[in-house]
Amino acid sequence: MKDWLRFAVCYWHTWRGNGADIFGLAGTQERPWDTSDTLEGALERVDVHFEFCQKLGVELYCFHDRDAAPEGATIAESERIFDQVVDKLAAKQKETGISLLWATPQLFSHARYMNGAATNPDPAVVCHAAAQVKKCLDVAKRLGGENFVLWGGRDGYQCLLNTDYKQELTNYAAFLRATADYAKEIGFTGQLLLEPKPREPMAHQYNFDSETTLGFLDHHGLIDQYALNLEANHGTLAGHSGEHEVEAAVSRGKLGSIDANRNETLLGWDTDMFPTDPALSTYIMKRVIDQGGLEPGGLNFDAKVRRESSDVEDLFIGHINGMDNYARGLRAAAKLIADGTLDSMRNGRYSAFSKTPIGKRFTAGKASLTELAAHAVSNGEPKQASGQQEKYESIFNAFAYRG
Secondary structure (H helix, E strand, C coil): CCCCCCEEEEHHHHHHCCCCECCECCCCCCCCCCCCCCHHHHHHHHHHHHHHHHHHCCCEEEEEHHHHCCCCCCHHHHHHHHHHHHHHHHHHHHHHCCEEEEEECCCCCCHHHCCCCCCCCCHHHHHHHHHHHHHHHHHHHHCCCCEEEECCCCCEECCHHHCCHHHHHHHHHHHHHHHHHHHHHHCCCCEEEECCCCCCCCCEECCCCHHHHHHHHHHCCCCCCCEEEEEHHHHHHCCCCHHHHHHHHHCCCCEEEEECCECCCCCCCCCCECCCCHHHHHHHHHHHHHCCCCCCCCEEECCCCCCCCCCHHHHHHHHHHHHHHHHHHHHHHHHHHHHCHHHHHHHHHCCHHHHCHHHHHHHCCCCCHHHHHHHHHHHCCCCCCCCCHHHHHHHHHHHHCCC
16 A cells, blocks of 8 residues: 555644744643753754654655754854755654655745745845756755645735736746756756745745646746645635646646645644545545655645644554545545446536537537537437436545445
8 A cells, every 4th residue: 555655744834843833922832842942952853853754754844954853043053054954854764764755945934935936026036946946856866756836825826906917927937947947957846846836925926726837837847847746725816626636637637746645624724734524535545546646746745733732642643543534535536436327427428529420529629619500400409318416426526435
């Protein structure tokens, strides 16, 4: 099962989260490993992180640069601090066999990025973001990272009145192109991934959802350089489901990796809860099996224990619940595929496009509008066919909930 379920522990929620929210900034979770934002504290957290992964039996992890190492007063100082932490990460990887699924630059918390990173109206800020991406790519290569993720949390707008929308999209494409070029230059062979999210912290983010992001990449000639890292949470915020976002990516061959979590759908913000929905995990794993797997991507638990869950034990239980949920989803998906009923029914709905002359010509792009209209006139009113939604749901649920 581990070939299909490439679980990863995230550094940010797991080691830097303390239960804080906007109504309680002090937090509720006292963690002995998170006593200071210093180099010494960062080095101590490396030991805690690898011990936790070993106890869970998880062989992959992910981090933002600023989760792993504190930022210094200058770029040079930040890179020196980062290098010392990376030295220890590399040593622990060698010692334990645990490896890096992906790294990502944290381009949204510092005040310099309040107006954007890649899309900032000030070229000096864009250059600073570029320096951070460059260093993080170097580190990802050194640690054998299988992927590199960019999430443009501030790359969007708060106010259209002060935003040159076209300029920002042009600049964003230029930044992504430069990133892909540098990855190639240094010989980084991992996947480059964009992570869509519609809003939060910005009112509108340019990587709004799967379709928007893929359309943007297509438009700017970057579709071959990037795939998607998808999070069910973010799909919910975009007015979609996690299943929809995965389907949109798989349909284009662009599902690169998954941030495995769920959202409290009654709320309007990103809640990053551990995944416990068997229907969601079954659907996702079915599409993963259909595309032949997720490697070099994985299932990263971008999830945090609740503010009210203040015991260290809760960290273990949250991850174990998520792993169990996806294991059940994988088994259910495999049985669903082996049964074949659902796929056969769905394929049957569209079979006329491969079996009838007019269907074949239309799909091949050879039928004109005049030819299609003439076919309608000569054949009369089509026979009504039920969509059978209830039957599809019954079949799917029989596997998702009963296995």
